[in-house]
Amino acid sequence: MITTAQKIVSHGHTTSDQVTLDYDARFLRRKVLTTDNGAQILVDLPKTTSLAQGDALETTDGTRIGIRAAAEPLLEIKGQDLHRIAWHIGNRHTPCQIEADRLLIQRDHVMAQMLNTLGAHVHEVVEPFTPEGGAYGHGRTHGHDHNAQHGPDHEHSHAHDH
Secondary structure, eight states, rough: OEEEEEEEOOOOOOOOOEEEOTTTGEEEEEEEEETSSSSSSEEEEEEEEEETTTTTEEESSOEEHHHEOEEEEEEEETTTTTHHHHHHHTTTTOOOOEEEEEEEEEOHHOOOOOOHHHTOOEEEEEEOOOOOOTSSSSOOOOOOHHHHHTTTOOOOOTTOOO
16 A cells, blocks of 8 residues: 655654655655655655655655665765865756765766866765755755757856866
């Protein structure tokens, strides 16, 4: 039997089960998910929502299913100028997990090449990915793929690119 979850409960609640999802899969509105214990739940939220590690889905019977960030292929970025490197990543609207001594982004060979050019130390890792939210602390940033939005002949410059 599939139960329905229509509510998100923020961090800090006890859960009876969990669902492990990568970053892209944690952005959803309506979808059937299978929990780590094999139960199926229909997520039916009023709007598309970004679920975070530690959130919980509450089913119609009051059961809470925790959200866990899955390990996924990432680039670990280290270097002396992390603040400058982070600026370049942000200038490309790339989701980024910011830590004291490193940055994490989804694997992208073009970004890796740019980061190496900037003097960063880039290594492939497989870890859970929990990037920063949008500019106001909520939501997501979105990739800066010009072809998908404007077509292959679209051009514009980033005034501060080096």
